[in-house]
Amino acid sequence: MRDMIVSELTQAIQQFSRGFAHILPRIIVMAVIALVGWLAAYLARALLRSILRLIKFDRLSESAGASVLLTKAGLPQATELLSQLGFAITWMVFILLGVSVLGILGVQELITNLFQFLPRLFAGLLIIFVGLLTASFFSRATLLAAVNANLPSPRLLSTAVRAILIVFVLSMFFEELGVGEQTMLLAFGIAFGAAMLGLAIAFGAGGRNLAQRFLESRLSPDNDDDGRKDEFSPL
Amino acid sequence: MPIKQDALWYKDSIIYQAHVRAFFDSNGDGVGDFKGLEQKLDYLEELGINAIWLMPFFPSPLRDDGYDISDYRSVHGSYGTLEDFQDFLESAHRRQIRVIIEMVLNHTSDQHPWFQESRSSQDNPRRDWYVWSDTDTRYQGTRINFLDTELSNWAWDPVSKSYYWHRFFSHQPDLNYDNPAVREEMWGVMKFWLDMGVDGFRLDAVPYLVEREGTSCENLPETHAIIKDLRRRLDEQYPGKMLLAEANQWPADLRPYFADGDEFHMAFHFPLMPRMFMAVKLEDRKPITEILRQTPEIPPNCQWCLFLRNHDELTLEMLSDIERSFMNDSYAQDKSMRINLGIRRRLAPLLENDRRRIDLMNAILMSMPGTPSIYYGDEIGMGDNINLGDRNGVRTPMQWTGGWNAGFSATEAEKLYAPLIQDPVYGYPAVNVVSQKRTSHSLLNWMASLIAVRKSSRVFGSGSIQFLYPVNHRILAYVRQLDKETVLVVNNLSSAAQAVELDLREYKGNILIEMFGKNVFPRVGDLPYLLTLGPYQFYWFRLRKM
């Protein structure tokens, strides 16, 4: 009995050793790839940080209004965030490569799918960024136009424009990722329609007088409260 | 060979104005004469002219270059005899050159026997042959023609102790045309010369024949009546003879002198002449087109006489103040060039001896509706001498050669009736007939070819004129038509090359044949006809449908 146990153990140990000896080179390769990947990620982060600083990316993201969002979320500023993201992505790519070397069934397929997903993720992030920039520009333009036209609640108008554009951008983002596309589109359509309906009701019923005053100010000459004609002429 | 009979000969003539005194001296006395003029008829025949207008050659004290006549029925001794004139006349006719002489109807010299008699006493039979007055207040407001020298149209005669009327120099008393005897006598004078064979008269100073209180004393109906009478007699007794009016008036005021074709045959178009100079200086056709637009139609048997220069100053009377000021500043910056209301310079100096402009101006002269008159010496580009006083600077001896006295006279230079032009540009060594005859592209030869082309078609003398008004105002373009013949004339008034698009749709299908080189230009189509012209260039095109 003791001999059988020793023999089985010896066989198991030998099998394990054989198996380990078979997989050890792959583990070593994976470790090397991971290490190289770390170095590459480090370099990538440094390079990305330099480029983003050169193009004053922080200011751009400030203009886009992204800086505010990041600060509120407790995240570092755009340059640093993207640099770190660059580091993480680069290292992850190498790690995944290393893992794929191990030859574990199912993992390779997963990794392949992940690599196919990455470009769409990047595109989506770009959409978000450009969208935020655009939303910021147009909301500011709306604010300025409303102030200079002496419209009531200019900030509300500006915020509404920004919100609509952000929702639109987000729906584009999710559509790009292919995450609940139809749901997102439908949700955007419903939200947009509801917002418009709400505004119409609010403006029409609740803002009747306001609407009247607004139209008067657009269509009739500029008069002061005493009804006199304003002859202000800058040039 | 007798001269060809043609009732309307003056419409196709090229007139050459000459002064006997200035043309050629045959006897070495320093003054030109009829024998000399006769010797030079070949030259004139070669040039191509077919009528010669002679300035006054009658006996005269010559205080107004012969326009102060002291004997109407003779020839000034310096110029020869009546026989010399007769010989000259016959020689001219043999060459088919007609002769037009001056007839100064309005006034005589104060040395004329008529005036001597008239002033002698109040009872003299010829007293009433002149216009006398006890005061100088009659006919107030009448303009003075010779502003530079005369202060009044009345002059005091110490002999008869009264004033006499004179519209020109004070030594040129006006004849009184209210007196029938005067009218008869003047007709008699004209008959005298007509019997000799002259072909026409240039009637000097015709607007002033009659005076009436409260008028301008110009262009009065009575004056026209006198002319009509003269014309009637002329047509009855001497058909085919011509009367040419010298009347410096606006076109509308000139028109009555043609009447219904029963007054003057021809009249000088004075207002056009300065405007031609103005147009070239402004590089703008507007002055020419506007004055011709204001020019009324004349009877078919009448004709305008056109000229660039003559023996008088380039008159600026028929210009507005602004125009006159422009002309003086442009052409007579030196005030000594100005006299009365005009400029006493010859053609070449006026145009700065620019051959291109001289050619252009002559081309316009030859292609406008009317009979052109060329002043002697302008065909070779003679210069002037403003230091000779009055208008004598443009009446210097003709320059025939570069040699002794310019070939004008064999006498000493000091004996010449007037000094020759001697400056390096216009002086006779540089500008003379002989040297220009030897140069194929000389002004003289060019003028001869211009005249030849002009004479090749009757359209220039007798045809209608229709102006084209291309957008480019530097181009003066017009179409001349007579019966089936059509000629297009295009002139570039600018010192720079020009492009012009002409609306020739009316002549669609015609080809253009340039009349000097006889080369063919493209056919007229639907599109505007594009032409390009060099500085001061001109084209004469015959339009043919082939």
Added chain:
Amino acid sequence: MKKSKAENDEVLSDEFLRQLMGVGEVDIVVGLPTHNNAATIGPVIEAIQGGLLAFFPRERAVIINADGGSRDGTPDLVVNAAIDDVGRGSKIYALRTLHAISTEYASTPARGTALRAILAAAELLRAKACIILSPESTQLKADSIASLLRPIYSEGFDLVLPTYARHRFDGLLLTNLLYPMTRALYGLRIREPHALDFAFSGKLGDQFLSQNPWDDETARAGSESRFTLSAIAGGYRICQSFLGNREHIERRTADLVPALRQTVAPLFSFVHSTAPVWRGRLGSELIPTTGPDREFTREPLRINRKRLLGMFVSGVAELESIFRSILTVPTLERLQEIARLDEAQFCYSEELWVKTVYEFAAAYHKSVISRDHILQALAPLFRGRALTFLLQNNQGSSDDVVNNIETLCLEFERLKPYLLEKMEL
């Protein structure tokens, strides 16, 4: 197919070019940019004809109308002003042809494009002197034309700008920003740096035509102001001529932003590029002027002061986030302070206004946000300054107004180093 409008980069359409060929070389070009001005252009044309015929009868001249799609027959009125031998029925006598031609440069008006077309035509025609007139300047007389052209034609100046008799409260942007800032920077007391009636030499016109960035819409919109600034920066000889009463042209308050684009944008653009010119200049000097330098008319002008204050206060409040990008903290805080004042106590001091303007100029140069947004943000602040000017000068005499403007100008001059500091020059 016949082109009637300019296409792509062609400033001169084929038809316009054909007309110019017909005109040929000229001495004087009179440019008239128009758009539906049939009601007012008559007196302007009369003044042009009268001026040219009386004072420049021998000169070759052309009236060039650059029209932005008029539907009321304005171009025909201009073209019929020609005096030529075609027989338009004009009874006016002229020594030489006076041309009048017209081109439609666009189907909607754009003054910059109109100016460009006129400049291109003037260059082609080798004009010695050019004059641009507003079709609404009905106060112009024949002498006005002479007083604009003579300095160019006979006295060797390159640019003649107008001065007018205006109401003290007409042209507040001019008196509170354009005039004092131009004066402070460039040392020249130019009353109307943005002129609609002005004359210039062919040499200056050619230079501006070749150097102005016409493809840039902002540069095109502010062409008149850029013209003056180019002349100043280029060291050209400039003078002024008095052109009489400036007719008050009714404008809506909404026109303030376009006015800023046309005038302040070019001024701010030029600040950096011309720094070598103005950096070392101290003080300012008068420029040769024919007639009064400045006059005030007495007709009443109604301005809604409540509205001005309201828009200032609203602007300061609503645009705070934008102002944070443009203004310094102290300036913004002071603006917020005065925004809390009522009309009786309201005062937008000269110093604060100058600092505001200079900080805006610096922000414009650095493009901290969109430049057009920077200009729009200035509008409510300008209204506040305008209100202070109204309150200061409502009761005073003309001399008081002049003195107050002078005080503002001196403040602009005094704070020039501040501008240099803000622009990091």
